[in-house]
Amino acid sequence: MVIKIVLVGKTDAVYLQTGINVYLDRLKHYVPVKMIEIPELKNVSALSRDQIKTREGELILKQISQSEHVILLDEHGKTFTSVNWARDLEQKLAHSSKDIVFVVGGSYGFSEDVYKRANSMLSLSEMTFSHQLVRLIFVEQLYRAFTIIKGEPYHHE
Numbered sequence: 001m002v003i004k005i006v007l008v009g010k011t012d013a014v015y016l017q018t019g020i021n022v023y024l025d026r027l028k029h030y031v032p033v034k035m036i037e038i039p040e041l042k043n044v045s046a047l048s049r050d051q052i053k054t055r056e057g058e059l060i061l062k063q064i065s066q067s068e069h070v071i072l073l074d075e076h077g078k079t080f081t082s083v084n085w086a087r088d089l090e091q092k093l094a095h096s097s098k099d100i101v102f103v104v105g106g107s108y109g110f111s112e113d114v115y116k117r118a119n120s121m122l123s124l125s126e127m128t129f130s131h132q133l134v135r136l137i138f139v140e141q142l143y144r145a146f147t148i149i150k151g152e153p154y155h156h157e
Contacts (some may be wrong), residue, residue, distance in 0.1 A: 001031060001032075001093060001097070001098075001099060001100070002032045002033075002034060002099045002100075002132070003027075003029070003031050003032070003033045003034070003099070003100050003101075003102070003142070004033075004034045004035075004063070004068070004099060004100070004101040004102070005033065005035045005036070005039065005101075005102045005103075005104070005135075005138070005139070006036045006060055006063045006064070006101060006102070006103045006104070007035065007036065007037050007038065007103075007104045007131075007135060008038050008040065008056050008059075008060070008104065008105055008106035008131065009037065009038070009039070009040040009106060009131070009132075010037050010039075011037075011132060011135055012132060013132060014156050016133065016135065016136050019140075020035075020135055020136050020139050023136075023139040023140050023142070023143045024139060026143050027139070027142060027146065030143075030149075031093075031146065032145040033139075033142075036061045036063050038056070038058075038063065040062060040106070041055055041056065041064045048099070049108045050111075052106065052108055053106070053108050053109060053110060053111040054107075054111045054113075056105065056110075056111065057110060057111025057112075057113050057114040058107050058111075058113075059102055059104070060103055060110075060114050061113060061114060061117060061135070063072065063101075064101055064103075067098055067099070068099045068101045069092065069096060069098040069099070069100045069101065069103045069119050070103065070117055070118045070119050070120075071100065071101070071102050071118065071119060071120050071122050071132060072102075072103050072105070072110060072114065072118045072120075072121045072122070073102060073103065073104050073105075073113070073121075073122055073123070073124065073138060074104055074105070074109070074110065074121040074122070074123060075109075075123055075126075075128065076121060076123065077120070077121030077122040077123035078120070078121065078122060078123060079123045079124075079125070079126065080122075082141065082144050082145065082148065082155060083148055083155070083157070085122075085141070085143070085145055086145035086146075086148035086149050087148075089145050089149070090145075092147045093149075094114060102122070102138065102142075103118075104131055104134055104138065105131065105133060106131060107131055109121065113129070115153070124137055124138060124141065
C-alpha cells in the first residue's frame with residue numbers, strides 16, 4: 001500500500017515546504033508516501049476558470065491509475081474529527097489493496113472529469129485555506145491519523 005499525494009503547482013513558501021518535509025519524514029515510519037507536483041499552467045491569462053480546471057484535470061488524471069482509490073481534498077467533501085478520520089483511513093487500509101491517492105487541486109478546484117473519477121471527497125475544514133497551506137495541514141493530519149491508528153501519544157483528546 002502506497003499513499004500518493006497529487007498537487008497542482010509547487011509549494012512556493014520555504015516555511016511550508018519545511019513543515020511538509022517534517023511530516024513526510026515522520027510518515028515514512030508508517031507508510032510509503034509519494035508526492036507528485038504537477039506544474040502550474042503557463043500563460044493562463046486568456047483562459048477561463050473552466051478551461052484552467054479542464055487542463056489541470058487532464059494533468060491530474062494522468063497521475064492516477066484505474067486501480068487506485070482517489071480522494072479529493074475539496075470544500076464540499078466529508079468532514080471528520082481527527083479520530084474519526086483516522087478510523088475511516090484505517091478501514092480503507094485494512095480492507096483494500098488499492099493505493100490511495102489524495103488530490104489537492106489548483107486555485108479554482110477540480111474539473112468535472114476529476115470529480116467523476118474520485119471515489120470520495122474530504123474537507124479539512126468549513127474554512128477556506130490556500131491550496132499551498134492545505135498541503136501542510138493535510139500531511140500533518142495524515143501523520144496524526146497514523147499515530148491515532150497506532151495508539152501513539154501525538155494526539156490528545
